[in-house]
Amino acid sequence: xxxxxxxxxxxxxxxxxxxxxxxxxxxxxxxxxxxxxxxxxxxxxxxxxxxxxxxxxxxxxxxxxxxxxxxxxxxxxxxxxxxxxxxxxxxxxxxxxxxxxxxxxxxxxxxxxxxxxxxxxxxxxxxxxxxxxxxxxxxxxxxxxxxxxxxxxxxxxxxxxxxxxxxxxxxxxxxxxxxxxxxxxxxxxxxxxxxxxxxxxxxxxxxxxxxxxxxx
Amino acid sequence: xxxxxxxxxxxxxxxxxxxxxxxxxxxxxxxxxxxxxxxxxxxxxxxxxxxxxxxxxxxxxxxxxxxxxxxxxxxxxxxxxxxxxxxxxxxxxxxxxxxxxxxxxxxxxxxxxxxxxxxxxxxxxxxxxxxxxxxxxxxxxxxxxxxxxxxxxxxxxxxxxxxxxxxxxxxxxxxxxxxxxxxxxxxxxxxxxxxxxxxxxxxxxxxxxxxxxxxx
Numbered sequence: 366x367x368x369x370x371x372x373x374x375x376x377x378x379x380x381x382x383x384x385x386x387x388x389x390x391x392x393x394x395x396x397x398x399x400x401x402x403x404x405x406x407x408x409x410x411x412x413x414x415x416x417x418x419x420x421x422x423x424x425x426x427x428x429x430x431x432x433x434x435x436x437x438x439x440x441x442x443x444x445x446x447x448x449x450x451x452x453x454x455x456x457x458x459x460x461x462x463x464x465x466x467x468x469x470x471x472x473x474x475x476x477x478x479x480x481x482x483x484x485x486x487x488x489x490x491x492x493x494x495x496x497x498x499x500x501x502x503x504x505x506x507x508x509x510x511x512x513x514x515x516x517x518x519x520x521x522x523x524x525x526x527x528x529x530x531x532x533x534x535x536x537x538x539x540x541x542x543x544x545x546x547x548x549x550x551x552x553x554x555x556x557x558x559x560x561x562x563x564x565x566x567x568x569x570x571x572x573x574x575x576x577x578x579x580x581x
Numbered sequence: 582x583x584x585x586x587x588x589x590x591x592x593x594x595x596x597x598x599x600x601x602x603x604x605x606x607x608x609x610x611x612x613x614x615x616x617x618x619x620x621x622x623x624x625x626x627x628x629x630x631x632x633x634x635x636x637x638x639x640x641x642x643x644x645x646x647x648x649x650x651x652x653x654x655x656x657x658x659x660x661x662x663x664x665x666x667x668x669x670x671x672x673x674x675x676x677x678x679x680x681x682x683x684x685x686x687x688x689x690x691x692x693x694x695x696x697x698x699x700x701x702x703x704x705x706x707x708x709x710x711x712x713x714x715x716x717x718x719x720x721x722x723x724x725x726x727x728x729x730x731x732x733x734x735x736x737x738x739x740x741x742x743x744x745x746x747x748x749x750x751x752x753x754x755x756x757x758x759x760x761x762x763x764x765x766x767x768x769x770x771x772x773x774x775x776x777x778x779x780x781x782x783x784x785x786x787x788x789x790x791x792x793x794x795x796x797x
Contacts, residue, residue, distance in 0.1 A: 370612045373595075378584075378589065383716045383772075384715065385591070385618065385772065385773060386585065387584050387588060388583030388584070401779075401780075402716060402776075404716050468732070499593075504614075517730075517733075518733050520676060520679060521729065521730050524680045524733075525733060527667050527673075528663055529649075529659050532655050536652075539671045544676045555723075567613065568594075
C-alpha cells in the first residue's frame with residue numbers, strides 16, 4: 366500500500382461531505398454547490414487550521430474551571446459539600462466501586478484531555494507539513510471523533526442527580542459552575558474535531574504522478 | 582459535471598472507483614482504511630419501520646420518568662423535561678439546554694426529517710426540500726447520545742443506591758428500546774442507497790430537474 370495516491374482535489378474534483386457525490390468545481394473556484402444535494406462543497410474545509418485552533422484554545426481554557434470548580438453541590442443535614450469531577454472519581458474509588466471510578470475518570474478527565482492533546486498534535490503536524498506516519502495520524506483522528514460524545518456522561522449524571530436528589534428537608538444536589546464549563550469543553554472539542562480536515566494529513570504526503578492525462 | 586461512479590475518501594481524498602458490494606459488506610479506502618460506503622442489509626421499509634419505532638419510543642421516553650428516587654415516603658421523578666427545569670432553576674440554563682438539545686431536540690428533528698424523507702421515497706416520490714433535510718439528518722447523526730445517556734443513568738443509579746431506593750421508570754425502558762431502534766435504523770439506512778433511489782426516481786420521472794439532466 367502506497368501513501369501517495371490520486372486525490373480528488375488533484376483532479377479538480379470535489380466530494381460532497383453530505384451525500385458523497387464527486388463533482389467538478391468550475392475552474393479556479395474554491396467552493397461551489399453539490400449538484401445533487403445542494404450542500405456547499407469545498408476541496409478542503411475552509412480555514413480548517415485556524416478554526417480548529419480557535420476552538421481548541423477555547424476548550425483548553427475552559428478545561429481548567431471544569432476541573433477546578435465544583436460540578437455538584439450537595440446540601441444535607443450534615444452541611445454543604447462541593448465536589449469536583451476528580452473528587453467524584455475519588456469517592457467511587459474510596460467506596461470500592463473501582464469500575465465506576467475508572468469509567469468516570471476515563472469519560473470526564475482522560476477523554477477530554479486526550480482529545481485536546483491529540484487534536485493539537487494533529488493540527489501542529491499539518492502545519493509542519495509532516496509526512497510522518499499519515500495512517501497512524503488518521504487513525505488517531507478517527508479515535509478522537511469516536512470518543513468525543515462519551516464525555517457527555519458527567520453532564521447527564523449531574524442532570525439526573527440534580528433532578529432526583531431534591532428532598533428539601535434531607536438532601537439536595539445542585540449542579541455547580543463546573544457543569545457549564547465542562548459541557549462547553551465537550552461541545553467545543555466536538556466542534557473542533559469537526560473543523561479539522563483529516564485530508565490535510567494526507568496532502569503533505571503528495572500525489573502520485575498521474576498515469577493518464579485526466580483532463581476534462 | 583459529476584460522476585456517481587467515483588468516490589473520494591472523506592478522510593484522505595483518495596479518488597477511487599465504486600464497486601458493487603454484497604449486502605452487509607463495506608468498502609474501505611485503499612490508502613487510509615476509512616469506511617467509504619457500505620451496502621445495508623435492509624430496505625427502505627426496514628429503515629422506515631425502525632425510524633417510526635424510534636419516534637414512538639422517543640415520545641414515551643420523554644413522557645414518563647426515567648428513574649424515580651424514594652426516601653422516607655418522599656418521591657422524586659426524573660423526566661428529561663423535569664431535569665431541564667431543575668437545572669434551569671439552579672441557574673444552569675446552558676446545561677439544561679445541552680441536555681434537551683442532545684436527548685430531545687436533535688433526535689426529534691432527526692427522526693422527523695428521516696420519516697418525512699423516507700415515507701414518500703417508498704412510493705416513488707422525492708419529498709420537497711430533500712437536499713436540505715438530508716443534510717440536517719447527516720449533521721444531527723454525530724450528536725446521537727442515547728448510549729451515553731444510558732451509561733449516565735447507570736452511574737447515577739449506583740451513586741444513589743446507597744442512600745435511597747431507586748425505581749426504574751417506563752422512560753428508562755423506552756430509552757433502552759430507543760437505543761436499539763436507532764442503531765437498527767442506522768444499520769438499515771445508507772446515504773448512498775438513499776441517493777441512488779432519489780436519482781432513479783428523478784431519472785425515471787420528469788427531467789425538469791437540473792440534477793437529473795447533469796447525471797445523464
